[in-house]
Amino acid sequence: MKRRALVAGNWKMNTTVVEATMLSQDICNRYYNDYDNVETVLCPPFISLKSVATVLDYDKSDIALGAQDVFWEKSGAYTGAISPQMLKAVGCRYCIVGHSERREYFGESNNDVGRKAKALLSVDITPIVCVGEGIDVREVGAGEALDFVVVQVAAALESIDFADVGRIVVAYEPIWAIGTGRTATPEIAQDMCAGIRACIADIAGADAANKVRILYGGSMKPENAASFAPEPDIDGGLIGGAALKSQDFLGIVKAFI
Numbered sequence: 061m062k063r064r065a066l067v068a069g070n071w072k073m074n075t076t077v078v079e080a081t082m083l084s085q086d087i088c089n090r091y092y093n094d095y096d097n098v099e100t101v102l103c104p105p106f107i108s109l110k111s112v113a114t115v116l117d118y119d120k121s122d123i124a125l126g127a128q129d130v131f132w133e134k135s136g137a138y139t140g141a142i143s144p145q146m147l148k149a150v151g152c153r154y155c156i157v158g159h160s161e162r163r164e165y166f167g168e169s170n171n172d173v174g175r176k177a178k179a180l181l182s183v184d185i186t187p188i189v190c191v192g193e194g195i196d197v198r199e200v201g202a203g204e205a206l207d208f209v210v211v212q213v214a215a216a217l218e219s220i221d222f223a224d225v226g227r228i229v230v231a232y233e234p235i236w237a238i239g240t241g242r243t244a245t246p247e248i249a250q251d252m253c254a255g256i257r258a259c260i261a262d263i264a265g266a267d268a269a270n271k272v273r274i275l276y277g278g279s280m281k282p283e284n285a286a287s288f289a290p291e292p293d294i295d296g297g298l299i300g301g302a303a304l305k306s307q308d309f310l311g312i313v314k315a316f317i
């Protein structure tokens with residue numbers, strides 16, 4: 061069974077509110093709402109969520125809104141944090157959690173990632189749970205890389221009710237491929253995504269594992285996206301750099317149609 065593809069643009073800490081509004085408008089102008097078998101998501105910085113939501117609403121666009129992070133509490137004395145309820149109120153349907161940059165620069169642990177995913181599911185926002193090994197692990201071997209990633213997936217799933225596992229999205233993003241111009245080969249990405257799916261099946265059953273969409277991320281571009289799309293366990297992409305240029309981003313979306 062091939063799942064509906066998902067292509068999400070992670071804008072990271074790029075774009076002012078004005079730039080984000082213009083970029084989302086440009087993407088909408090070039091987007092055809094009949095890309096039925098692929099779902100497209102824009103994840104701008106928090107500060108631009110409302111403006112991008114307004115553009116998508118005004119355009120009656122099929123493109124969904126996503127955030128790049130969240131805190132698990134509903135509200136309260138957590139200076140600087142944003143809750144799942146706030147994301148829901150602004151129209152988010154997706155939220156990235158556990159991106160390697162958050163793990164590295166903000167000390168996010170596997171346990172944090174699980175709590176965030178659970179909190180998002182409770183308000184019906186789909187978590188995009190990021191996992192991926194560094195170059196040090198990859199150089200030891202493919203088996204070690206898979207072991208490393210499986211530990212990250214299992215830790216995130218620990219917090220989630222079994223019945224909800226099928227609703228999550230996992231993004232396999234080898235750290236050595238993020239923003240480096242160096243991509244995993246489609247074979248490496250497929251092997252890792254298949255291994256992740258097998259791990260989910262072990263924990264939550266084959267049905268849930270068959271529903272979970274697993275994305276590849278790491279220097280995906282319009283030129284290489286078509287080589288990942290046919291792989292049976294790769295259900296789309298999480299796009300960083302190329303998501304900031306509307307034509308490049310939509311070139312990747314089209315590769316998954």
Ligand code: PGA
Binds near residue numbers: 070277278298
């Ligand atoms: P990249 O980033 O496409 O620029 O490599 C991907 C990501 O970090 O999500």
